Amino acid sequence: MTPYTEKLQNCYCVPLRYTIFVLFIILISYFHIYFKRKQFQNITSKIPTIFGLPFIGIAYKLVPIKRFLYKLSACFEELSTSTYCAWLGTDPVIITIDPEIIKTIATSSEFYNKAEIIYNPLNNAIRDGIITSEVHKWKHIRKIVNGFFSHKMLMSLIPLFNHGANNGVHRLSKISNHGQHKIFDLIKRVILEISIEATMGVDMRKDAAENYELMESFSFLLERVAKDSACSTMGLGFLARTPSYYRSISFLRNFINKLIDQRTNNNTKSKDETCVYDEDFGKSFLDIALNYYGNGQLAKEDVIIESISLIGASFETVATAIYSSIVMLAMHTDVQERLYQEIHKLLPQNDIPVAYDHLKEIPYLDMVVSETLRLIPPIPLIGRQTIHTTKLTSELILPPKMPVLVPIFSLHRSKELWGSKAHLFNPDNFLPENVALRDPYIYMPFSKGARNCVGWRYAEIAVRIILMVFVRNFKFSTTFKYEDLRFLDHVSLWYDVEPKLNIELRKV
Numbered sequence: 001m002t003p004y005t006e007k008l009q010n011c012y013c014v015p016l017r018y019t020i021f022v023l024f025i026i027l028i029s030y031f032h033i034y035f036k037r038k039q040f041q042n043i044t045s046k047i048p049t050i051f052g053l054p055f056i057g058i059a060y061k062l063v064p065i066k067r068f069l070y071k072l073s074a075c076f077e078e079l080s081t082s083t084y085c086a087w088l089g090t091d092p093v094i095i096t097i098d099p100e101i102i103k104t105i106a107t108s109s110e111f112y113n114k115a116e117i118i119y120n121p122l123n124n125a126i127r128d129g130i131i132t133s134e135v136h137k138w139k140h141i142r143k144i145v146n147g148f149f150s151h152k153m154l155m156s157l158i159p160l161f162n163h164g165a166n167n168g169v170h171r172l173s174k175i176s177n178h179g180q181h182k183i184f185d186l187i188k189r190v191i192l193e194i195s196i197e198a199t200m201g202v203d204m205r206k207d208a209a210e211n212y213e214l215m216e217s218f219s220f221l222l223e224r225v226a227k228d229s230a231c232s233t234m235g236l237g238f239l240a241r242t243p244s245y246y247r248s249i250s251f252l253r254n255f256i257n258k259l260i261d262q263r264t265n266n267n268t269k270s271k272d273e274t275c276v277y278d279e280d281f282g283k284s285f286l287d288i289a290l291n292y293y294g295n296g297q298l299a300k301e302d303v304i305i306e307s308i309s310l311i312g313a314s315f316e317t318v319a320t321a322i323y324s325s326i327v328m329l330a331m332h333t334d335v336q337e338r339l340y341q342e343i344h345k346l347l348p349q350n351d352i353p354v355a356y357d358h359l360k361e362i363p364y365l366d367m368v369v370s371e372t373l374r375l376i377p378p379i380p381l382i383g384r385q386t387i388h389t390t391k392l393t394s395e396l397i398l399p400p401k402m403p404v405l406v407p408i409f410s411l412h413r414s415k416e417l418w419g420s421k422a423h424l425f426n427p428d429n430f431l432p433e434n435v436a437l438r439d440p441y442i443y444m445p446f447s448k449g450a451r452n453c454v455g456w457r458y459a460e461i462a463v464r465i466i467l468m469v470f471v472r473n474f475k476f477s478t479t480f481k482y483e484d485l486r487f488l489d490h491v492s493l494w495y496d497v498e499p500k501l502n503i504e505l506r507k508v
């Protein structure tokens with residue numbers, strides 16, 4: 001064989017070897033998918049199943065992110081079912097709006113763990129916090145965090161909610177009577193300030209530059225977590241974890257770590273310290289957590305993680321609920337006027353702070369907020385996964401770590417459960433006689449069961465107080481059409497296009 005012939009033969013052998021290698025990988029992957037799908041055949045043969053494409057399942061149908069919630073909802077109608085199985089990537093998940101199944105996963109200790117498939121992106125940023133931790137750690141942390149959300153503690157926060165609401169009024173007044181404005185960012189900043197003060201005991205009026213960076217870091221991190229979640233269904237979540245993502249995490253950790261060091265060195269007792277609460281008004285979560293840290297029941301890392309978790313969770317849910325309520329009132333002016341008259345009758349002067357007892361005297365406020373949370377739930381999707389082999393229904397036996405997702409957005413808008421006008425805003429859905437007729441597991445804006453939102457009472461009180469203050473000071477309107485609203489799943493619910501609002505300062 002001549003050197004030229006030998007060289008030519010080698011040129012053909014190299015691509016041939018690569019071709020054989022690629023074919024071998026494809027063959028192995030095919031058999032992996034085949035056997036995995038066969039492994040779950042006892043489930044997929046008993047309920048409607050969408051397999052999608054090899055390796056990515058139905059993930060391609062859920063991109064862009066604006067299609068995600070609506071595609072999940074459409075599948076219930078297309079398959080004529082309240083429960084179906086879908087392959088996300090190489091793993092099957094059960095997706096349901098069946099009240100009986102929801103009751104099972106909400107109340108059974110076998111479903112105390114969060115579904116990794118949707119919570120891992122959050123866990124990447126806030127490792128093993130109360131939102132994402134497994135049951136053995138969650139139980140310990142929940143007992144500690146519950147102390148912050150006790151009735152006595154929540155009552156001590158009411159002056160802070162009033163102060164934050166008045167701060168929001170001041171900011172909105174600057175743009176009132178001057179055309180239409182986007183106000184979601186303004187409201188988020190007001191609520192984030194309240195959340196940080198309540199959680200950390202830090203007066204956000206001081207050290208403005210650092211506090212501004214703190215708010216920016218929280219907002220940016222949550223946006224990145226949302227992108228991580230969207231990309232993770234196709235195994236591309238790492239694309240969202242940019243250097244800026246890690247800088248935000250580092251800044252938040254350093255900020256809280258510095259506060260911990262200040263408190264443990266007794267610097268907070270100095271006259272210049274920025275602690276919001278004294279003994280007459282209770283303590284922040286950080287004060288409570290540091291007591292447990294001092295006696296060895298919490299590690300310093302736990303204090304940092306839980307502080308970030310509570311700020312992020314309370315900020316997002318409360319801000320979304322308040323803004324969405326304002327949007328609904330702006331689009332339904334008759335509802336807004338009725339609510340205003342009830343508030344004005346109870347609190348005729350704007351300088352009267354809202355007390356807890358006032359909330360009990362405006363039932364229509366509860367109806368408006370509840371209907372808003374039905375149509376626009378701050379957390380549109382939750383998920384649990386089995387700890388052991390578990391019986392979900394009489395026919396379905398789930399293996400360990402099998403995820404079950406509940407798209408709350410779909411559940412709350414189901415015509416089968418809420419009637420033919422389920423998509424329309426109607427506070428009368430929450431008249432006492434209508435509530436009494438409904439299954440309690442078809443309405444769950446803060447989830448349900450032992451692993452529900454730990455701060456749901458905090459959210460309910462904060463939303464109502466701040467909304468009362470806003471409505472008695474302003475009249476909201478908009479030219480944006482209700483039917484044009486579209487929503488995105490960004491961990492919390494986001495607006496695809498944010499409606500601009502007219503803000504008219506009411507005459508006293």
